[in-house]
Amino acid sequence: MLLLGLMATALAAALAAADDISEGDADPLYRACFEECQRTGTLKEDSIKHCVVLSDDQPSGKAWYAHEPLYLKWKEWNCNSEYRYHCMMEREQEREELGLGPVKYHGKWPLKRASMFRIPLAP
Numbered sequence: 001m002l003l004l005g006l007m008a009t010a011l012a013a014a015l016a017a018a019d020d021i022s023e024g025d026a027d028p029l030y031r032a033c034f035e036e037c038q039r040t041g042t043l044k045e046d047s048i049k050h051c052v053v054l055s056d057d058q059p060s061g062k063a064w065y066a067h068e069p070l071y072l073k074w075k076e077w078n079c080n081s082e083y084r085y086h087c088m089m090e091r092e093q094e095r096e097e098l099g100l101g102p103v104k105y106h107g108k109w110p111l112k113r114a115s116m117f118r119i120p121l122a123p
Contacts, residue, residue: 024105030091037083043090085113 024030037043088105095102102110
């Protein structure tokens with residue numbers, strides 16, 4: 001498992017350098033997680049309720065912030081940002097368990113949500 005994590009990190013670093021994208025964005029495990037979330041609206045066995053796609057391609061419900069479009073736009077919270085956030089946090093937890101430090105995603109250091117505020121995970 002450690003070897004797999006190190007190989008994934010090395011590959012992500014190489015891809016990030018080649019394409020000028022953040023290391024986290026290039027991580028194949030992060031990308032696979034994000035693609036799975038987009039396809040199913042779930043992160044492993046946890047569903048992101050307002051993003052679960054039903055058979056008619058409509059989200060299953062609305063999140064509390066979806067009722068306030070200005071707030072939603074200001075915070076930039078939507079299904080894709082939820083998928084990115086949850087996959088980023090899952091991947092950072094895996095990296096921490098492997099003794100690796102945080103990496104940037106989308107050009108920014110990971111931030112953990114605390115209510116409507118975000119707290120940096122990186123130095």
